[in-house]
Amino acid sequence: MRIIIDTEQSVLEVAGSGTTAQYPLFSPEAFGIVSRQWIVLGWNLGHWQTLSWMGRQFLQLPDDMLRLAELFWTLRPDVIVETGVYDGGSTLFFASLCRLHGPGRVISIEREFRPGVQEAVRQNAGDTVILIEGDSASPETALQVQRNIHPGERVCVFLDSDHSAQHVAAELSHLSPLVSEGCYLVVADSICPDLARTPNGESAWSWDHAGAAVNAFLASHPEFTRERPTPLFSGLADFTELSYFPGTWLRRH
Ligand SMILES: C[S@@+](CC[C@H](N)C(=O)[O-])C[C@H]1O[C@@H](n2cnc3c(N)ncnc32)[C@H](O)[C@@H]1O
Structure with a gap:
């Protein structure tokens, strides 16, 4: 082109x-x-690596996080479950939102915490965040998450760990039942196929990506639909495509 x-x-x-x-x-x-x-082009040059929240690196596109903040402000979930902590930026961002909304907490899963991350999250977010070390694709980890959710609580889930199709499929299978009616399950970095041919991308992303897992999941889970929340304010175009995951916002009915 x-x-x-x-x-x-x-x-x-x-x-x-x-x-x-x-x-x-x-x-x-x-x-x-x-x-x-x-x-x-911005992804390839690492725009997404240059942000922080409360001093911790935050691997996201700013538009995506403000769209999520808008959704969480509207829904005011009791619990945000997150997979993939890395340096703690997204974890602390979600914790900040919970504190602004009123009661609410974050349950974050990480395979292996980097040195200093757990301490930084505890210091800045206290008991607003529950950290779980484990494989986010395993049923045991999902059970651990479930034990920290009380009956009737409204739960949203954000998947941002390993973006391979197999891993995301397992996360969807074990963590999607936690999502409450009217709440969302959002899968990060589903634009990987668009990045596969960039200098810093990987050719395998053409076929092995989170979006493939989401497509298969939706085919057998009619309780979820692909649905982008309508922005509270609009402009002259649809700006929701300014995203690393424009097509993987799933609403539970
Ligand atoms: C993209 S980073 C997360 C970025 C973070 N959410 C943010 O916005 O700053 C992915 C993280 O997922 C973790 N991860 C990879 N595989 C995992 C697994 N099987 N279970 C749990 N965490 C995993 C990695 O160690 C890494 O810290």
């Missing part, structure tokens, strides 16, 4: 597979095409 941005004529031209299409530069279509490239 070849993209030409003509700022003098205010036209965006896309050529590929023997066809050429032109869009007004200031149209939602042109924005969509350019922003998809922006997402891929």
Whole structure:
């Protein structure tokens, strides 16, 4: 694909597979095409590694986290279950949201905590966060999570550990039953196929990715639908595509 941005004529031209299409530069279509490239180029250069929350590295795209914050503000879940802690940035972010919402806590699962992470989370979030060390794809870990959830509590789940299809499929199988009606299960980094051919991507991501697990899961779980929460405020285009996981927000009915 070849993209030409003509700022003098205010036209965006896309050529590929023997066809050429032109869009007004200031149209939602042109924005969509350019922003998809922006997402891929920014991922490759590590934009997502440059943020922090309460001093801990936070491996996310800012838009994604503000969209999640909006969802959690609206739903006010009692529990946010997270897989994949890394440096603790997302864990502390979710804990901060819980503290703003009122009662609420985070249960975070990590295969192997990096030195200092548990201490930093405890120091900054106290008992708002429960940390569990274990494999987020195992039924034993899911049981441990379940023991920390009280009957009737409203639960959302965010999966951000190993993004391979097999791992995400197992996480979905064991952790999706915890999601409450009307709440969400969000699967991170499902744009991996778009990143597979970048210098820092991996070719296996073309077929082995979280989105494949989500597709298979949805085919046999009618209680979930793929549903992006409607933003509270809108602009002249759909900006929800500015995301590392635009298509893997699942709502439980
Ligand atoms: C993408 S990072 C998480 C980033 C973090 N959520 C954030 O936003 O800053 C993935 C984390 O998942 C952890 N992980 C990988 N495989 C895992 C598994 N099987 N069970 C639990 N955690 C795992 C890794 O050790 C790593 O810390």
